[in-house]
Amino acid sequence: MNHNREEPFDVGARLKQLRLARGLSQRELAKRAGITNSTVSLVEQNNVSPSVSSLKKILDALPVTISTFFAGDEPSQPQPFYRAGELTEIGDGKLSWRLVAARRPDRRMSMIHERYPPGSDSGEEMLEHDGEEGGVVISGQIEITVDGAVGVLGAGDAYYFDSRLPHRFRNIGNEDCVIVSANTPPTFSDAGHELHHA
Structure with a gap:
C-alpha cells in the first residue's frame, strides 16, 4: 500500500480535459453554467480555486458529477484502509x-x-x-x-x-x-x- 501523500488534484487540467472531451469552448461552457468565460479560463489555469457552488455550476453544465470529476483510476482492487x-x-x-x-x-x-x-x-x-x-x-x-x-x-x-x-x-x-x-x-x-x- 502506498503511504505517500497524494499529489494535489489538478482542478484546472481536469476541467479542461472534460470540457474538450465534450467539444465545448470556454465561452459555451460559461454560458451553460451561467458564469463568465474569464472564470472558466482562470479555473483552467489554476489561477483561482472555485467555491464548491461555482464548481458545481460548472460541472452541472458539462454534466459531470463531483465524484466523477475527482475520481481517477483505481490502480488495483479497492483498498479498505486509507492513511x-x-x-x-x-x-x-x-x-x-x-x-x-x-x-x-x-x-x-x-x-x-x-x-x-x-x-x-x-x-x-x-x-x-x-x-x-x-x-x-x-x-x-x-x-x-x-x-x-x-x-x-x-x-x-x-x-x-x-x-x-x-x-x-x-x-x-x-x-x-x-x-x-x-x-x-x-x-x-x-x-x-x-x-x-x-
Missing part, C-alpha cells in the same frame, strides 16, 4: 475537504473529513443536492442553516438532513471547526458540498 495523506483534498485552499476513497469505483457514499477555519462559509448561495447527509462535529463550532432553521453545533453535536433542503455551513467561532460527514448517494462529492469559504 491521512491518502485522502483526496477537494477544498479550495482555505477550507479543507478531504474525501475518503475518492478513486474507488462505484462508490455509493461520500465520507469527508472537513476543516473550516474561523470565518469560512459555504457561500451565500444555499446548497441543494439529492440525497441525505449527516455529520459529527469533532472540535470547534459550526452554524448550519437548513431550510431556514439555524443551529450552532459544538464538539460531539451532530446533524442529519435531507440534502434537497437549502443548506449552508459557517464557522462563526474563533478556532478551526472539524467535522466528519457522510452523504449518500455521493452527490456531494458529486456536486454536493461546496468549497466552503467566505
Whole structure:
C-alpha cells in the first residue's frame, strides 16, 4: 500500500480535459453554467480555486458529477484502509475537504473529513443536492442553516438532513471547526458540498 501523500488534484487540467472531451469552448461552457468565460479560463489555469457552488455550476453544465470529476483510476482492487495523506483534498485552499476513497469505483457514499477555519462559509448561495447527509462535529463550532432553521453545533453535536433542503455551513467561532460527514448517494462529492469559504 502506498503511504505517500497524494499529489494535489489538478482542478484546472481536469476541467479542461472534460470540457474538450465534450467539444465545448470556454465561452459555451460559461454560458451553460451561467458564469463568465474569464472564470472558466482562470479555473483552467489554476489561477483561482472555485467555491464548491461555482464548481458545481460548472460541472452541472458539462454534466459531470463531483465524484466523477475527482475520481481517477483505481490502480488495483479497492483498498479498505486509507492513511491521512491518502485522502483526496477537494477544498479550495482555505477550507479543507478531504474525501475518503475518492478513486474507488462505484462508490455509493461520500465520507469527508472537513476543516473550516474561523470565518469560512459555504457561500451565500444555499446548497441543494439529492440525497441525505449527516455529520459529527469533532472540535470547534459550526452554524448550519437548513431550510431556514439555524443551529450552532459544538464538539460531539451532530446533524442529519435531507440534502434537497437549502443548506449552508459557517464557522462563526474563533478556532478551526472539524467535522466528519457522510452523504449518500455521493452527490456531494458529486456536486454536493461546496468549497466552503467566505
